[in-house]
Amino acid sequence: ARPKVGYFYTGRPHVNLIEQQIKSIRVEDIMSVPVVVTEEMSVYDAIVTMFLEDTGTIYVVSEGILVGVVSRKDFLKNAIGGIDINKVPVAMVMTRMPNITTIFPEESIWVAVNKIVEHEVDSLPVVEKLVDEGKEKLKVIGKISKSNMAKLLVELCRE
Amino acid sequence: ARPKVGYFYTGRPHVNLIEQQIKSIRVEDIMSVPVVVTEEMSVYDAIVTMFLEDTGTIYVVSEGILVGVVSRKDFLKNAIGGIDINKVPVAMVMTRMPNITTIFPEESIWVAVNKIVEHEVDSLPVVEKLVDEGKEKLKVIGKISKSNMAKLLVELCRE
Numbered sequence: 669a670r671p672k673v674g675y676f677y678t679g680r681p682h683v684n685l686i687e688q689q690i691k692s693i694r695v696e697d698i699m700s701v702p703v704v705v706t707e708e709m710s711v712y713d714a715i716v717t718m719f720l721e722d723t724g725t726i727y728v729v730s731e732g733i734l735v736g737v738v739s740r741k742d743f744l745k746n747a748i749g750g751i752d753i754n755k756v757p758v759a760m761v762m763t764r765m766p767n768i769t770t771i772f773p774e775e776s777i778w779v780a781v782n783k784i785v786e787h788e789v790d791s792l793p794v795v796e797k798l799v800d801e802g803k804e805k806l807k808v809i810g811k812i813s814k815s816n817m818a819k820l821l822v823e824l825c826r827e
Numbered sequence: 828a829r830p831k832v833g834y835f836y837t838g839r840p841h842v843n844l845i846e847q848q849i850k851s852i853r854v855e856d857i858m859s860v861p862v863v864v865t866e867e868m869s870v871y872d873a874i875v876t877m878f879l880e881d882t883g884t885i886y887v888v889s890e891g892i893l894v895g896v897v898s899r900k901d902f903l904k905n906a907i908g909g910i911d912i913n914k915v916p917v918a919m920v921m922t923r924m925p926n927i928t929t930i931f932p933e934e935s936i937w938v939a940v941n942k943i944v945e946h947e948v949d950s951l952p953v954v955e956k957l958v959d960e961g962k963e964k965l966k967v968i969g970k971i972s973k974s975n976m977a978k979l980l981v982e983l984c985r986e
Contacts, residue, residue: 685844687984715907724900740899741883747906748874781980814973817980821940825846 687778689824695780696773698820699794699810704729707736707759711751714758715743725791727808728762734770734793734806736762770795770806777820780812790814846937848983854939855932857979858953858969863888866895866918870910873917874902884950886967887921893929893952893965895921929954929965936979939971949973 703721705714707728718726718740728736738758746761747753771780771792783792794810862880864873866887877885877899887895897917905920906912930939930951942951953969 684984684986686848686980689845690980690984712907715903719900719904740903741878744874744899744903744906745878747903748871748912753907778984781977785974785977785981814977815944818940818944818973818976821849821976821980822944825843825849825937827843827845 686824690778690781691776693777693820694773695771695775695777695794695812696810698777698816699773699812700816702727702793702808702811704808705758706730707757707762709758711743711746711753711756711758711761714738715747715753718743725811725813726758727793727811728758729808732807733798733800734765734768734795734808735759736764737768737793738762739790765806768793771812772796773809777812777817781817784812784814784817849937849940850935852936852979853932854930854934854936854953854971855969857936857975858932858971859975861886861952861967861970863967864917865889866916866921868917870902870905870912870915870917870920873897874906874912877902884970884972885917886952886970887917888967891966892957892959893924893927893954893967894918895923896927896952897921898949924965927952930971931955932968936971936976940976943971943973943976 703723704727705717707730714726725737725739727734738761742761769783769787769789769792771794773794780792791811791813793808794812795806796809798805798807862882863886864876866889873885884896884898886893897920901920928942928946928948928951930953932953939951950970950972952967953971954965955968957964957966
């Protein structure tokens, strides 16, 4: 049982330095260049793009506006599912807005890593809000992934 | 040019506390349960196993000994490559030992995250050395991935 009075020295500094540092780094400081394709591209061509760019997630855009996300998992499911990947467009297999977790460039890495863990995704599209004909739209400007987090951890240890 | 004498206050503590903390956590403290299959399993069945277990990498074993690794990327490449995934065994598409980067359970997370970043892999098989008939073999006992790293970052901020 825990005593009700007295203090114990826990060995940890009072302030969480990792939290402080992670909250001070913004998404735009470490984000990557996203790989984007259009909705009309065939699933086959999108998979080839994925291999050429050596990425695990592709963002689908329409005039720069985010409309969907496709991952290796989505492609694999469809590739073994017997669809004609040369004919079916990527729009048919992607996860659509608004079912995509996004992040803004000025948000902190702390928010990003929490979203990645909570939503069990490999990456988040980094977006900017645009207002077009009175409607709010999201323009893709970057990508932040588990790989960025692993690299960040390496960097933080080196500093 | 940097002056040759005098000290500057950098705002950073002299000791890198993040590095200290990352180096004090062992792989076995945060590793996951690995998904393993045998070499004879068909590529199709291995892909189904991957989906059922919701994992991105599968380890291929022979009597508990690590012989190969297959990722979603390997499966996707082969699924669109026109092989008969129902007939071809997983042994035909896997990355084989000794071309696999592994880690021991008593090593630190610092070593693990550096290996993941340097070798550009999603996960590392956690292994134990066994000596069998005078030959050194590696038994798979866990898995450490970029997801474990993202979760660790969240945990370290909460503490």
